[in-house]
Structures are given as C-alpha cells and as structure tokens.
Amino acid sequence: MPRPVPGTSPPREAPRQAAPGGPAGTGVAAGPVPRPGPAVRTIGPVSATPHTVSPRSFNDAPEIGDTxxxxxxxxxxxxxxxxxxxRRLIDFSSGLCYxxxxxMSRVADHVFLLTPAGVDPERPDRDQPVS
Structure with a gap:
C-alpha cells in the first residue's frame, strides 16, 4: 500500500456501478447467474473385450493392474x-477394483472378471440364442 504524502488527501475509490438489474452500488446482479453446461458429455457404458491373464507368479500382477x-x-x-x-492375487485384484x-465378480471356479467403472464387458455368447 503506498504511503500518503503529507498535505494531500488519500485517493478515493470510484463508486461501484450496479450490475444490470441489481441494487445500485452493490455490484450484485439480481436473479440467478447462468452457469456453463458440463465440460464432459456423458454417454452410456463403454463396451470392451476382456483381456485374459493367467498369472504364474505375483510378478504378473502389474499386467492385471495396468490393463x-x-x-x-x-x-x-x-x-x-x-x-x-x-489369495494374494485375489486381494490385489479386489483392492484394485475398490x-x-x-x-470384481466370480465367473467360474477360481476365475474372476474385473470390470472398470463405466465399462460393460463384451461377452462372445451375448449374440448367441438362448436354448
């Protein structure tokens, strides 16, 4: 803040102008302020073909996580x-999903499907007629 010079008066602020439709001197508009629409357009669930991993050691966990x-x-x-x-791989996978x-859902004995948020996995049997 500048120091006042002796013998002069401090500068005065210009009066605020009212926003259109608002009370004079407040700078506040009357009524709601329009807001822009969402920046991201949402669409239905994305469909994707699952990637199959048959791990042999815990060193295969990054392939599960990265995919x-x-x-x-x-x-x-x-x-x-x-x-x-x-057990370790199930714990890793469930933590990843959470x-x-x-x-995470079990699809067969010791076989699990990990589905990311907003993804609907494609199933090859989806187009097959049910008998």
Missing amino acids: FKSGRPVIVNLQDVERDLR ALGGK
Missing part, C-alpha cells in the same frame, strides 16, 4: 495357481 487402469476389463484365471498365491471404482 484394468487402461479401462479394459480383465479376466483373471487362477485355476492353476497355488492357494497362497491365489480403489478405482470397478467391480
């Missing part, structure tokens, strides 16, 4: 995996 983070569903086949490793807002 899921890219927005693609992942089928995790744990049928030939020992019990302790299976953290990113996805879903």
